[in-house]
Amino acid sequence: MSSISSFLNGVRAALPIAAAYVPVAFTLGAASSQLGFAPVESALWSLVMFSGANQALLLSSLVAGTPLVLVAFLCAIASFRHILYGIVLADRVPEGSAVRFLFGYGLTDEVFATAVGTDRDSSRKLAVNWLIGLALTALVVWVIGTGVGSAVGDALEAASPKVQGALNFALPALFLALVWSMASRSTLVRMVMASAIAIGFVSFGHPQLAIPAGAVAALFPVRSR
Structure with a gap:
């Protein structure tokens, strides 16, 4: 299999993840716009912190005025499971610091489940380009969804001030949905x-x-x- 075909297979494997990410990322972007984040800032923020639960936690904490030191501690605790994900997949991800960095950066719960479930033979290495296609697709959709959600939130608020009340509910609704899903x-x-x-x-x-x-x-x- 060529490297391009392998990459495209990874993209296809990520499509169900992307479909699930779109509404959550959109809502997160709309909620971030209520705190003054511009669409570009919301997108960059999602690129730096690729974690819906941690992003929702941070937004909620900013609204509540929670000290950032405590927020950082809670985010670190919530993200501890990703270390376990890395240990499970360590022998299946090909050697190379660049590959492991790229895949590790995009390693979410859904990406991990897809990577583990794609081949039950735990002794077999996963294709490099497939892993990158999988993680990169999930990341790109998340970043774009957040930016678009922020832009639409700003546009709706400008078009109708009454939308303000509905958008203010977006953040608690998002956080509740993320918690309920787990x-x-x-x-x-x-x-x-x-x-x-x-x-x-x-x-x-x-x-x-x-x-x-x-x-x-x-x-x-x-x-x-």
């Missing part, structure tokens, strides 16, 4: 606890502490049935 019975109790803790801090006039305090709920042991 929810299971074992995490439901922690989600309820985190919500209760966060609501308590907001009610007592400390919204800047709501997110880090709510995150503490993840440390509580919960028995799964």
Whole structure:
């Protein structure tokens, strides 16, 4: 198989991921426009931080006034799983610092699942160009979707001030959708606890502490049935 065919196969493998990324990236861009991010800034931000959950967390923290040190700590904890992804795929990604850097930069949950599921033979190396096509397609769609969402959000707000209220709901709706997509019975109790803790801090006039305090709920042991 030629390098171009292998790359295009990687692009095709990424199409289901891209389809799922479009609405989330669009909503994230629309939410970022409400904080003053220009479309280009939103796109560059997605390029630098290729993580929907961390981007939503950062936006929520900026709104709440959460200290950036705490936000950075929470993002690092949330991203720890990517180290495990790298360990699982280490023997399947061809040698070469450039290849591993490019693929590692685009290694999301969905990209990892696709890479693992494409060939059950864990001893076989995955094609370099296929890996790059897979990760690069997901990244490009995410960046463009965020930029377009920000531009559309600005345009809608300018065309109709009433849209402001709907766009303000975009961020909490996005964050709720991301959390719900990862929810299971074992995490439901922690989600309820985190919500209760966060609501308590907001009610007592400390919204800047709501997110880090709510995150503490993840440390509580919960028995799964």
